[in-house]
Amino acid sequence: MSLAILDARQWQQVVDLRSGYKIEADSPLVGTVKGVLARHPFPGDRDPRGNAWVTDTALDLIDRYDPGFAFLTYARQYYSSRYSPLTATEREEMREAAFAEVERFARESGFATVIVGTGGMTRAVAPIDLTGLDGLAVASNWSARYAGLYGLSARDMDRLLGHPDLERVASREEILELFGGGPDDGGRLPEQMAVARTGRYFNTTSLRRLVMLPAPSPVVPVSANLDGVASITDVKGAVLARLGREKVAIALLEGLGCEDFTVPFTACRNGRGWYCYEPGDSQYLALTTGGHRVFEHNGGYRYYLDDIERKPYPFSGYFTTLPSGTIGEAYPGRSIAVGNRSMFMHVTTGCDIACECFARNLYNQGLMAVIHRQDKPAGAQ
Known part of the structure; x- marks a missing residue:
């Protein structure tokens, strides 16, 4: 124990x-x-x-x-x-x-x-606003660069793929392939993962203003x-x-x-x-x-x-x-x-x-x- x-x-x-x-x-x-x-x-x-x-x-x-x-x-x-x-x-x-x-x-x-x-x-440049999606965006206090995306609509994908503050939107399958995983390994991965560009970050429940x-x-x-x-x-x-x-x-x-x-x-x-x-x-x-x-x-x-x-x-x-x-x-x-x-x-x-x-x-x-x-x-x- x-x-x-x-x-x-x-x-x-x-x-x-x-x-x-x-x-x-x-x-x-x-x-x-x-x-x-x-x-x-x-x-x-x-x-x-x-x-x-x-x-x-x-x-x-x-x-x-x-x-x-x-x-x-x-x-x-x-x-x-x-x-x-x-x-x-x-x-x-x-x-x-x-x-x-x-x-x-x-x-x-x-x-x-x-x-x-x-x-x-x-330097922290600006937060990324993911409100207004039909689906769900999840960000963690332990990560400024990555956010999970769930249940996205076609309209959401169009918005995100053209978002100027995002480096990429990677699917669960892409992450599994990148790290050599199989279908059974994806249970805790998001359906898609949004990746922020340098200096951009996802808003979380943190009460503190980010400087860097x-x-x-x-x-x-x-x-x-x-x-x-x-x-x-x-x-x-x-x-x-x-x-x-x-x-x-x-x-x-x-x-x-x-x-x-x-x-x-x-x-x-x-x-x-x-x-x-x-x-x-x-x-x-x-x-x-x-x-x-x-x-x-x-x-x-x-x-x-x-x-x-x-x-x-x-x-x-x-x-x-x-x-x-x-x-x-x-x-x-x-x-x-x-x-x-x-x-x-x-x-x-x-x-x-x-x-x-x-x-x-x-x-x-x-x-x-x-x-x-x-x-x-x-x-x-």
Whole structure:
């Protein structure tokens, strides 16, 4: 059973991750993780201390759990660029500070640290208005570039195919062909998928005004200290090959692309064909599972169909199951994940222990840690 520890500063509660119900748990590891959370309150998504929180929390957890693998996400520069009007100098300083935190983690932990960028940012030009369709358009807060389309009329198709802000409208069959799927794989794909041009984005329920967006990134940087990678789906296998010989960490820098990297890197494919990942669930899963999970996780699925009264995993966003085949699940040794990106640490990495901020629409509600495994002995590699 996976359990979650909710921390709202001076108040903590343990719940069953799948049901969300309160449980009693007092194992030594639960006490250890509670202590880590209490010592490191989250400062906020855009707070200048946000990325330092990742490093500090990870180092504290390493001292007490002794993992062989760590997955870190540094996202302050992504949220700040996306929602705050910054000067070029401010963005550069934020980028340098993010790299400095990764370097501090590597130096103080002794982990060989592989740095991965999720792709650069571009100015948000204008939203795309899909109201007035005879059919249904579905957009996710996790995606600005893709929207799902259902039940379109001939009039809708004429309007969309000539829309100046759309790069393309791809059918379910085209997506299946692009990713090598069969008819049985398309159940969670939209009937059509609208793809926005650079700088355009689909309106969602987000309450925040967008300043910048993830730029379409066919390739993203992976630091040159990881050999044998040509795609982000190669990272899992390449890292697993090194684990056991040395301790390794993956440090994900959100909102940074090839043009932002200050260390030598390999430009790796970030999707397939016209479909490139944004920082979100499908990109994380491509990295952590070594495969494309677009059929299950994409910007156009009607997630409201899963929003039932007793939805499993109520603290895990859209997810109703925990993905299998992750790097943390495959690695037999101890593992941790720490990041200032809500939900993705505990859902997509499969690590034994995940510590993450609990924030929604930039509102800081505290922290959450998830313990998936308590049975690995000390020194397990």
